[in-house]
Amino acid sequence: MKNELIIKNLRLVVADTYEEMSQYTADQIHNDIKKKSNLLICTATGSTPTEAYDMLAKKYDDEPEVFSGVRFIKLDEWGGIPMDDPATCEVYLQEHLISPLQIEASRFVSWNSIPEDPNQEVKRISNMFADEGDIDLCILGMGVNGHLGFNEPAEFLRPSAHVAELTETTKKHTMAQKAEHGIQYGLTLGMNDIMRSKKILLLVNGSHKEKPFKEFLAGKITTKFPTTMLWMHPNVTVVCDKEVVPNIDKINSQK
Numbered sequence: 001m002k003n004e005l006i007i008k009n010l011r012l013v014v015a016d017t018y019e020e021m022s023q024y025t026a027d028q029i030h031n032d033i034k035k036k037s038n039l040l041i042c043t044a045t046g047s048t049p050t051e052a053y054d055m056l057a058k059k060y061d062d063e064p065e066v067f068s069g070v071r072f073i074k075l076d077e078w079g080g081i082p083m084d085d086p087a088t089c090e091v092y093l094q095e096h097l098i099s100p101l102q103i104e105a106s107r108f109v110s111w112n113s114i115p116e117d118p119n120q121e122v123k124r125i126s127n128m129f130a131d132e133g134d135i136d137l138c139i140l141g142m143g144v145n146g147h148l149g150f151n152e153p154a155e156f157l158r159p160s161a162h163v164a165e166l167t168e169t170t171k172k173h174t175m176a177q178k179a180e181h182g183i184q185y186g187l188t189l190g191m192n193d194i195m196r197s198k199k200i201l202l203l204v205n206g207s208h209k210e211k212p213f214k215e216f217l218a219g220k221i222t223t224k225f226p227t228t229m230l231w232m233h234p235n236v237t238v239v240c241d242k243e244v245v246p247n248i249d250k251i252n253s254q255k
């Protein structure tokens with residue numbers, strides 16, 4: 001059973017299980033696409049959204065027409081490794097969304113993981129906002145160190161798409177562990193690109209995220225924990241499972 005509460009301007013949805021939170025997320029995305037056929041969706045990768053993406057892809061078989069105009073943009077990418085390296089966000093998204101939903105190249109804004117000039121690649125992705133407009137729905141995951149995309153904890157954050165220096169924690173991410181080539185840097189949308197999204201879904205699951213999520217819920221906005229910037233966004237829904245917030249009743253009484 002889901003537990004929903006509003007904390008300041010943020011909606012927190014706590015599902016009993018990972019499966020339930022994934023179903024909720026897939027339904028939300030599906031509803032938004034039905035409301036706006038050319039929805040621009042920014043997609044995080046990693047282990048958190050996988051089930052939600054797979055559940056969304058299953059809806060394609062019954063209603064392929066719903067997905068005929070939807071557009072995607074890849075939030076971030078591991079830099080310096082070939083596009084077909086098993087670690088890339090490209091391989092992940094092709095498998096879980098782009099190919100099952102039959103999204104052609106013109107509806108997928110995708111970082112090249114191995115650009116000749118990373119700075120030119122950043123410009124290319126930044127320029128796409130002029131053509132595509134702002135993100136309608138941004139699906140985010142929270143790194144264990146609080147990162148969003150590859151906006152890593154730091155003294156300052158960057159507003160636009162950029163080449164990111166990866167922290168040691170991020171280099172140990174499960175995706176990075178699958179790499180067959182040496183990851184050299186990260187490519188990511190910036191904080192302003194994310195914050196201009198009309199709606200944000202932040203997905204968090206698993207007991208390994210309990211501690212960082214507690215830090216997020218403390219509500220102190222800091223560049224040392226980029227996810228806390230979301231407290232400044234007017235339309236964020238955080239979807240998580242019980243393992244992340246075992247003390248949901250305590251939060252309820254503190255809000």
Ligand code: GLP
Nearest residue numbers: 044045046047048141142143149
């Ligand atoms: C990775 C990805 C992000 C993802 C985050 C959380 O670095 N580049 O897009 O949101 O870290 O990953 P996970 O869901 O596996 O915890």
